[in-house]
Amino acid sequence: MKTISLAELAQRIGATLQGDGEQQINGVAGIPEADAEKVTFLNDKKYAKQLASCQAAAVILKPEFAELYQGSCLLADNPYLAYALAAQVLDTTPNIANGIASDAFIHESAQIDPTANIASGATVCAGAVVGAGSQIASGAYIGENTEVGKGCKIYANATLYHNCQLGDDCIIHSGAVIGSDGFGFANDKGQWVKIPQVGRVVIEDNVEIGSNTSIDRGTIKDTLIRQGVKIDNLVHIAHNVEVDENTAIAGGVIMAGSTYIGKRCTLAGGVALNGHIQLADDVHVTGFSMVTKSLPEAGVYSSGQPATTNKEWRRNTVKLRQVESLFDRVKELEKQLAELKTSED
Missing domain, CATH: 2.160.10.10 (Hexapeptide repeat proteins)
Structure with missing residues (x-):
């Protein structure tokens, strides 16, 4: 498990630290799951109410949202990008190979x-x-x-x-x-x-x-x-x-x-x-x-038909099958209208 101070993490992801720079961090998590050693982020203000119960060591926020969290913050113009960089810093994905195996x-x-x-x-x-x-x-x-x-x-x-x-x-x-x-x-x-x-x-x-x-x-x-x-x-x-x-x-x-x-x-x-x-x-x-x-x-x-209820889809399919005949009927009506106007003239 990797551990890093908030101050160092802020420096590495290009964020401004507001809070305790000595706090040690060992991972990232979502707002509901984050504990006192995790960093999370808020990119959309509509989720701000979740911060009231957030237990994260720090939250990555836009500068204008800094007042939404009472704990430590990492302020960045693009919180999602800053979160991605933090996740890279704290990544624990193992190597898929180490050295050159004798039986390769x-x-x-x-x-x-x-x-x-x-x-x-x-x-x-x-x-x-x-x-x-x-x-x-x-x-x-x-x-x-x-x-x-x-x-x-x-x-x-x-x-x-x-x-x-x-x-x-x-x-x-x-x-x-x-x-x-x-x-x-x-x-x-x-x-x-x-x-x-x-x-x-x-x-x-x-x-x-x-x-x-x-x-x-x-x-x-x-x-x-x-x-x-x-x-x-x-x-x-x-x-x-x-x-x-x-x-x-x-x-x-x-x-x-x-x-x-x-x-x-x-x-x-x-x-x-x-x-x-x-x-x-x-x-x-x-x-x-x-x-x-x-x-x-x-x-x-875009193209394609979004999903709808089966009943509505069946009704629309029936109408779609009638398009060709409806087109022909409209063309015939247009022809009759044109002939009527000509006779009136």
């Missing part, structure tokens, strides 16, 4: 930095590179000529196929598959002929990829995941896709090939994207939307 499967031609950590049962193939301080967990697979940068974490049973490239400070969670073949086939009189996928997956620095996510290698050119991108669990990214810097993709998103996602976009859970389309920078798509064409301007986009 490492090809003699692989280049392993002396400070890298490779667990028992991990596989590093011929020509692969593992950078300084990176951790490769048990069961992880690093394919031929694949490069893993510095300070990366590859969790258990994650797979990086051959000729892929991973930048510095990346996290690949368990079950993720990087560099599997894209869905490429040519049709020969009803028979599907496989097209070898010879591109790579190139992932830049500070990217995190969730568990059981799959990113296909390019057909000819590379699939590209730019720096700072965050990808949740169970996401599918097809061949030749490019996801630009600092975009965040939530769980269950699927995207077809050769799609471009701009900078700082957010795709909420379950979004589906057609292939060969482009999303501009700062596009935000809400959950379970279906994007079938390019979105050339920044903004928030």
Whole structure:
């Protein structure tokens, strides 16, 4: 368990301390769960009433909310960001590998930095590179000529196929598959002929990829995941896709090939994207939307039908089935009205 004084924590997260700087802190918690050795935060004033019974050693608050808590405070313009930094400082997540295990499967031609950590049962193939301080967990697979940068974490049973490239400070969670073949086939009189996928997956620095996510290698050119991108669990990214810097993709998103996602976009859970389309920078798509064409301007986009009662849904479905006939009837009425006006003239 890590322990740190409030004064030091304030300095490390860039907050202003109001209270006892000698108080020792060993973790973070929510407002109801926090005890006298924990830090919590308040980002929304509507939860301020919870502070009356809060037992935390300190609360991270906006400066204008300082009077809401009688105990020690850490004042920050963005309390949620300050909380994230505090959680990093106090993080107790164990290393996934320590040193290089004697029973790891490492090809003699692989280049392993002396400070890298490779667990028992991990596989590093011929020509692969593992950078300084990176951790490769048990069961992880690093394919031929694949490069893993510095300070990366590859969790258990994650797979990086051959000729892929991973930048510095990346996290690949368990079950993720990087560099599997894209869905490429040519049709020969009803028979599907496989097209070898010879591109790579190139992932830049500070990217995190969730568990059981799959990113296909390019057909000819590379699939590209730019720096700072965050990808949740169970996401599918097809061949030749490019996801630009600092975009965040939530769980269950699927995207077809050769799609471009701009900078700082957010795709909420379950979004589906057609292939060969482009999303501009700062596009935000809400959950379970279906994007079938390019979105050339920044903004928030939605589609789909929100859940309602079954009775209302059935009633609306009946009405929807009548749209075509209603359209035809309106067109006929418009025609009759036009004829009537002509006869009057």
